[in-house]
Structures are given as structure tokens and as C-alpha cells.
Amino acid sequence: MNTISSVTSHTPSRTGIEYIAYLLRHAIENQYAVAVWRLPNDSVCHLILSRKLQRLSPDATLEELPTGFLFAPFQKSRDRIFLPADFKFTFAGGNLQPAATPAETQSHTWLQEQLKHTPYTPHRPACYTVPPTGQENETSYAELVRKAVAEIERGSFEKVVPSRRKIVDLPESFDVVQAFHTLSNAYPHALVSFVSTPETGSWLGATPETLVHVHDRTLFKTVALAGTQRFVPGTDLKTVAWTQKEIEEQALVERYVISCFKKIRVREYDEYGPKTVVAGNLLHLRSDFTVDMKEINFPQLGSVMLQLLHPTSAVCGMPLEPASAFLQRHEGYDREFYAGCLGPVNVGNDIHIFVNLRCLKLHDGKATLYAGAGVTVDSTPENELAETEIKFQTLRKPLFDQPV
């Protein structure tokens, strides 16, 4: 088996961070796309390089794709992007890990060749960036929430999730690989991801929300997540109280998930919750759904449910169409990949797709942060605005401020 020792036998040993920085630069020089991720409650970080992105058709089945990474925008009418794993590496404990699959063995051999031709030199990691466009301001977000409540009172929909963005200056010393590392340490229960492609620019995030998880082609999982409050470390989760507004907001997401199961006549799901969960600096209410796919003989449930669920009423609204039309008309900016979905496909027998929340997009010297809040008839503009501010803190605090 070709392992790290074969990479290092011709070159000085490098840290995982140095290898990642080297691979990012190689990607940019060759117009390759990159995805780096660390799954929740896992210590292993994965990196793939793609020579060419694929655009997935709406009916593409994830189960039939090769190993890779899905990156899909919020707008369903736009193309979902798939990064096939032309090269794949894993890192743990700060080091590149021995190749565990034939594909990784080939990747190690390739890396060894690259290092011979272009030896490693220390440098700040580079990634694809695009300029920011415009800036949302606080007054208009409060106005947006007011309009949303008025529309709910008029009976157009029950819930909508308006969002906003904030453009911040990056510190002089900002280093994207270090930032990924910082988020991985700060948020062990999140999917921490970094996606950088010539088409999409670079996106970094730490999301708490699973959209579709298929384990070993047998077990399907999804969640209904909503309701937000600040987490004070040390709080006993059993003592956390939720308002009627938050309970209803989460119940609407639950109903949305169940309505998707109903559309395909799946009745054999287990539902657990809602319970209070920690998501970094925040608390949410979450219900977990599981389906035994073998038992109901539905091998493509993951792909089918992904199409039905996205965008859930945790990021869009309920009913979907009028809420989505409201956001299109009034939100006033392009969400692009915020509140879209992303994650590894067919890596080690799992498909693990998350909602792209608590994320930012990188520009030269700046970053755009994104956050939304679920609005129901009981919402106030002040509270929802404050909620988006604490959601911004999920990334701001560890990356640009003091550690969490």
C-alpha cells in the first residue's frame, strides 16, 4: 500500500496544514476545484481536488455518482454542482493519513510526483475569490421582517425565513486553512467545510443542519431544526425553556418534513424529539427522523428526499411556493450558495448532505456573512434582527474576534 511514508520518503515531512496549503495552491494554478470538510463528531478531515466540475441534472441520483462533493445553490432552478474526487486525501491529528483506498493510493503517488516537480514552499494559502456585491443594511432587514409578518397576517403563508448578509473586513493575518482548523476545533458537532471553485468562489462554514444522511445504503436520516437562542456554556439542556413562537416555528419544519414523506407515501419513519441541541454558540430545537430503507425497499430514498426537502421551511418557509416568491420579491440580494446544500457523496459508503448555514463567502480582504431567521405571526423585527446578529457571531467570534 502506498502511504504517507511514500510521500515523505522523497521529501521532508510536512504537517497536514502545509499539505493542504500546497494542494490549494496547486488547485488554483491548474484551475481545479477543491472541497475540504470535517463531519460532525469526527476527527478526520477530507480533501478532494476536481479537475472538472459536473452540473447535475435535477433528476440525478446521488447513489449512482462516484465519490465526490455536492455543492448546490439555494435556488432550485439553478444547477447543482458536483466535484468528483479526482484526488482524495485524509488528515487526522494534524497529519496526512496513509492511503486507505486505491483512489487515495493513486492520489498519494500523484502528490509525490507534484512535490518532486514543485517542492513545497511556505506561503499564505490561496483560494478563488470574487468581489462582493452590495451590502444589506439593518434598517431594511427590520423592514423585511415587518413585511413578512404583514403577509402572514394576510394569510399568504404561515412562516418565512428572510435572511441578510454582512460584509466584514478580514484581518490582515487571515489564513483560510487556519480558519478551517479553528472552526473544526470550535464546533465539533458541525459539518465544517471549505469549497473553492473558479465558478463559485470560496465558501467556508460550520453548519449544524443535516438535510439528508444515507448510511450504508440502508439508513436514511433527516432533521427538523428551528428555534434559536444563545447558548451559555454549562447550561443544563433539560432546563432550557422555549417560547410558544419557537415551538410553533420548529413544528412547522417538522410538518414540512412529514409532508415530504407523505408525497412519496413513506409512512414507516421514526420520529424522535423535538429536543434542545447545541449548535456552537447557539441552541436549537431539533427532531430526528430515520427510515430503514431496506425494510421499505427504497434504495434511492436519499436522492428523492433531497429533491423534496430542499429548501426546507428552516430556510425558506411554509407553504413553500408563496414563501419562496416572497423572498424572491423582497429579500433584495442573491443568496447564491447560502441556505443551499452541500456535503460528501459516496465517501466511505455514506451520503451526507447538510444545509449551508453559518457560512461565509471570501473576497479579497473581505468576507460576506449570511444569516436568516424564521418569521411567524409572533415575530418582532427587533428580535429577528438580534437573532441574525448572534448567528453571524458563530463565525465572527472564532475567526475574527476572540476564541469561543
Ligand SMILES: C=C(O[C@H]1C=CC=C(C(=O)O)[C@@H]1O)C(=O)O
Ligand atoms: C436560517 C438559518 O437558521 C435556520 C436554522 C435553525 C434555526 C433557525 C431559526 O431559528 O430561525 C433557522 O430556521 C441561519 O442560520 O441562517
